[in-house]
Amino acid sequence: MWKKALVAALLALVAGFVYHTDPTLPEHLLEVLSHSLATLQEAPSVEETIAVAWETLITAPGQQWSRVAVGVNACVDVVVSGVGLLQALAADPRPGQDHDVLRSKEDLNEAFAHFLGRGAAAERFFADREGFQRIARAAAEYPGAQFYVGGNAALIGQKLATYPQLTVLLCGPIGPKLHELLDEQIVVPPTSLQETDEYHLILEYKAGEQWGPAQAPQANRFIFSHDVANSEMSLLETFVASLEEFQPDLVVLSGLHMMEGQGRELWEERLKEAVVAISDIRNEVPIHLELASMTDRDYMNSIMQEQVMPIVNSIGLNEQELLFLSQAGSGPHSQLASWNSVPDVGQVSDILLWLLETHGRTDPESEADLSRVHFHTLAYHILATVDGHWANQEAAVAAGARVASTQACGVQQVDASRVRLRAPLRFHGSHAEPGESLALDPRRPVTVWHRRNVTFHLSPVLVCQQPLRTVGLGDAISAEGLLFSVMLRRQ
Known part of the structure; x- marks a missing residue:
């Protein structure tokens, strides 16, 4: 959208400059410039075209x-910033490494970095019940934590x-x-x-966000739980x-x-x-x-x-x-x-x-x-x-x-x-x-x-x-x- 606006603005400047520099130039040249400007201003973007066609x-x-x-x-999702939560847990960035099952805070740290660096979604089971409950309490108390329907x-x-x-x-x-x-x-x-809810922790990250050497190519999330x-x-x-x-x-x-x-x-x-x-x-x-x-x-x-x-x-x-x-x-x-x-x-x-x-x-x-x-x-x-x-x-x-x-x-x-x-x-x-x-x-x-x-x-x-x-x-x-x-x- 901004690119189209920039091109339109440049065309308008060119048209104005040409006219004021030499108003005797052939009218058809000015007409071509004006038509191009009007087309750019009125033509819908490809996104607008697709959105209308969908309807x-x-x-x-x-x-x-x-x-x-x-x-x-079914569960309750607790959604927090992944980088923010790891910082709140006093975790230092570690090289990314996938783990089929998470058994510690260190495993969580490495798995999160692994998938953040790929911009990929993933879900893992956290085997240590007490360890998960400590992390879940920290997530629930994290500023801006949100609770949603999950599962x-x-x-x-x-x-x-x-x-x-x-x-x-x-x-x-x-x-x-x-x-x-x-x-x-x-x-x-x-x-x-x-009587009790099952909680899942959703660590979200934005495009471009970093955790140590890993940088997210796109927004996504990493999910983990101890959900029997x-x-x-x-x-x-x-x-x-x-x-x-x-x-x-x-x-x-x-x-x-x-x-x-x-x-x-x-x-x-x-x-x-x-x-x-x-x-x-x-x-x-x-x-x-x-x-x-x-x-x-x-x-x-x-x-x-x-x-x-x-x-x-x-x-x-x-x-x-x-x-x-x-x-x-x-x-x-x-x-x-x-x-x-x-x-x-x-x-x-x-x-x-x-x-x-x-x-x-x-x-x-x-x-x-x-x-x-x-x-x-x-x-x-x-x-x-x-x-x-x-x-x-x-x-x-x-x-x-x-x-x-x-x-x-x-x-x-x-x-x-x-x-x-x-x-x-x-x-x-x-x-x-x-x-x-x-x-x-x-x-x-x-x-x-x-x-x-x-x-x-x-x-x-x-x-x-x-x-x-x-x-x-x-x-x-x-x-x-x-x-x-x-x-x-x-x-």
Whole structure:
């Protein structure tokens, strides 16, 4: 916006200088300068063009969900400045190093620096209960600390509850503070209520912020907790039992990622129990699974190959989770250690196709139910669906992208002066196979391409330049995408 204004100002100065220096110059030269100036002043920015086009593209689905059941991870998020909290804990900056499980303040320090330097989101389990409680008290007392609804299930339920035509059931470990924060429209089974809350600490950082030698390339957050109820998915059976009375027409499930920090012996057995419980959900009710940050490849393989993924219809994930899926399953581009800046669209498309062909319903004879994947990263989103199973996906992916812009900036409508387009303007629909060159058209900002019997819908995201809060964006994106989706065939 400021660049356009600067160019316009320079053109105006040039026009004025030319006229006052030699008013006898041909009139058509002055007309050209004046026309250029008027065009610059009146032409909408690419961000404005996309925001307007979204409003046309995002149309309500012909069939809408009326009763949605969401479970099972829920908590209270305590949001603080990551750098500020570590300073308050008298921690000295340390070289970044990832830890699958945090066992000390030093592990927290190193893991935070590791992910801040990459601008990546992550979530870890803090094994020391007393150590976590000391850090949690410091976070709660930190100036400016904020308390929010937390946990993927509760955040998705909270987002869905903003639509008055929906009745939302939320099941999870819900203590008094969380119950107070939840939307009044949300139905909470009495069996979900507990005497104490589970707290998660959200360490946020801004683009350019430093912790020792590490500097954040973009705003993001690091999450950690010592959360036993959610880590064991202790409310899963309660959730499934409540569905018989509630009779939902959509089930949204999350919280599987919380179990991996408990160790292989626990998660191996609990995952089998989870599959049995999920299998009890009526076949005609579609299930969406929301994934989150994981580090145990064996655990991820169990979810993919023989456990959960084949019995759900839809999944939502981000770039870290997608790449880890491929690494765990030896899929396309699994040799990549991490994405470089904006993930390559062709590489993402390759992994999404592999995921649906390997673990989904691309083969009509397959017993798997998975037919939809909603991928989101900072710069763009992709909805990949098996043909014949879902409709209104152009509107769904655009709606998800729009809510990423508005929620990050804390506004009701996209403010073009506060966002920037970071999506690639040209890209390929595949990296591994010869694929067509595709271009982003701001006037029709959802790009569509096909690979065998899978259709891909890509929408750019208008990235908020000064985000107010990054936590829960993925959950809001998935919730919004589901709200605008229509399932054509009940597997």
